[in-house]
Amino acid sequence: MCELRKRGLVTAVIVSEPFLKLGKTQARVLGVPDLPLLLIPHPLGGLSLEQVEGRAAHAIPQVLELIRGLSK
Amino acid sequence: MTNLADLLEAPGASLECDDDFDAVNALMRDRGWSDGLPIVPPTARRVENMLAWCDRPWNEPVAKVAPRWGEATPLRLAANAVMAGCRPEYFPVLVAAIEAMCEEPFNLYGVQATTHLCAPLVIVNGPVAQELAINSGHNAFGPGWQANATIGRAIRLALVNIGGAIPTLGDMSTFGAPSKYSYLAAENEAASPWEPLHVERGLPKEASAVTVIGAECPHNVNDHESITAEGILTTIAGTMLSTGANDVYYESQPLVVMGPEHAKTVAGGGYSKAAAKRFLQEHAHLPLGRFSNENIERRVRVTWKEKYAAAGMDAPVYMVQRPEDILIAVIGGAGKHSAVIWTFGATRAVTRALKLRDGRYARSVADFRIK
Numbered sequence: 001m002c003e004l005r006k007r008g009l010v011t012a013v014i015v016s017e018p019f020l021k022l023g024k025t026q027a028r029v030l031g032v033p034d035l036p037l038l039l040i041p042h043p044l045g046g047l048s049l050e051q052v053e054g055r056a057a058h059a060i061p062q063v064l065e066l067i068r069g070l071s072k
Numbered sequence: 073m074t075n076l077a078d079l080l081e082a083p084g085a086s087l088e089c090d091d092d093f094d095a096v097n098a099l100m101r102d103r104g105w106s107d108g109l110p111i112v113p114p115t116a117r118r119v120e121n122m123l124a125w126c127d128r129p130w131n132e133p134v135a136k137v138a139p140r141w142g143e144a145t146p147l148r149l150a151a152n153a154v155m156a157g158c159r160p161e162y163f164p165v166l167v168a169a170i171e172a173m174c175e176e177p178f179n180l181y182g183v184q185a186t187t188h189l190c191a192p193l194v195i196v197n198g199p200v201a202q203e204l205a206i207n208s209g210h211n212a213f214g215p216g217w218q219a220n221a222t223i224g225r226a227i228r229l230a231l232v233n234i235g236g237a238i239p240t241l242g243d244m245s246t247f248g249a250p251s252k253y254s255y256l257a258a259e260n261e262a263a264s265p266w267e268p269l270h271v272e273r274g275l276p277k278e279a280s281a282v283t284v285i286g287a288e289c290p291h292n293v294n295d296h297e298s299i300t301a302e303g304i305l306t307t308i309a310g311t312m313l314s315t316g317a318n319d320v321y322y323e324s325q326p327l328v329v330m331g332p333e334h335a336k337t338v339a340g341g342g343y344s345k346a347a348a349k350r351f352l353q354e355h356a357h358l359p360l361g362r363f364s365n366e367n368i369e370r371r372v373r374v375t376w377k378e379k380y381a382a383a384g385m386d387a388p389v390y391m392v393q394r395p396e397d398i399l400i401a402v403i404g405g406a407g408k409h410s411a412v413i414w415t416f417g418a419t420r421a422v423t424r425a426l427k428l429r430d431g432r433y434a435r436s437v438a439d440f441r442i443k
Contacts, residue, residue: 018244022139022185025241029140046366 140236198280224254301341
């Protein structure tokens with residue numbers, strides 16, 4: 001993801017809350033501290049299909065906002 | 073190799089503190105440069121004594137340590153070795169172990185950052201194990217031996233201080249494990265009826281080597297009754313049955329540690345290591361129906377699609393996919409015990425010889441001393 005971001009593509013990493021700090025730290029050490037991290041509720045394991053769709057519903061507006069923000 | 077005073081001039085390479093044990097420890101604790109236990113203050117003199125056992129440039133990285141991808145230079149490793157309480161002659165083993173776990177197949181990023189409770193386990197083979205009095209007998213995975221305790225601890229300190237394996241920042245283990253403090257033992261080659269681990273993995277017997285495994289803690293196999301090879305192996309295979317081990321879902325390499333008494337019985341029954349592995353792989357399986365419905369549908373049928381997509385509930389699910397993926401080492405003292413050591417799963421064992429800068433195998437750690 002960090003490599004894609006460096007190449008100028010619209011890039012984001014989706015993380016659940018407990019992994020936010022790990023994501024921020026990794027983005028920093030890999031040289032893209034401004035890598036967008038899209039937050040969705042934890043957990044990711046042991047979800048029903050409906051719950052997976054719920055996680056996607058959380059992420060989609062953030063993805064759209066990211067793309068709109070960059071195209072302005 | 074290099075002038076330490078010059079290296080310590082670099083920004084951030086050193087800091088000043090009152091010459092007081094408690095003050096140094098308070099500083100280390102506040103900065104997070106610790107495993108929680110008191111450390112030995114890494115003074116310039118102690119670090120230089122450590123580096124006297126390193127035949128490479130002290131500021132040239134030997135590896136990059138995930139997940140921070142920090143550069144493991146001999147200088148940084150030496151500071152961590154001092155902090156852990158290592159004797160200087162242990163240093164070549166520490167360097168080899170760090171190099172081995174930073175090789176790509178080991179997947180140190182995964183081992184460090186995962187929610188799983190694994191830690192790098194180091195098995196030491198060859199003449200250096202005896203030279204450094206690395207325990208391979210009674211309590212080999214436990215306390216009581218300076219080499220086991222402090223080389224293992226130095227690895228952990230390096231993984232934290234150079235690699236950034238800081239809980240919630242770079243180490244997401246749900247609950248960690250006591251093996252994250254220190255996890256290093258030697259193989260009991262003298263008590264083994266088989267070729268040592270490093271020889272099996274392609275090195276000459278006279279070489280010394282480390283094998284790193286992204287491992288769980290040992291799980292005991294008690295068998296005081298079996299007097300045949302098949303009996304012992306059946307009990308070990310039975311102990312390998314698990315529906316919750318990562319290994320079941322990956323093409324992984326679990327380690328079977330045989331106590332010398334069990335190993336003698338198995339070898340006495342005519343089993344080579346390879347034959348013992350075949351027996352264990354063939355006998356360690358559970359019927360599909362023993363897994364939870366969700367794991368059957370979402371894991372087993374998906375991960376091993378060709379075999380289980382339409383398999384019935386009696387279909388055997390093998391704990392290990394290939395016999396050669398089971399690692400066997402003989403460790404321990406007297407007693408009718410062995411141990412099964414599961415792994416992170418998404419990791420491969422890496423064996424690395426202790427080699428001098430010119431590529432020759434070290435015959436002794438003294439070979440690394442600066443002339």
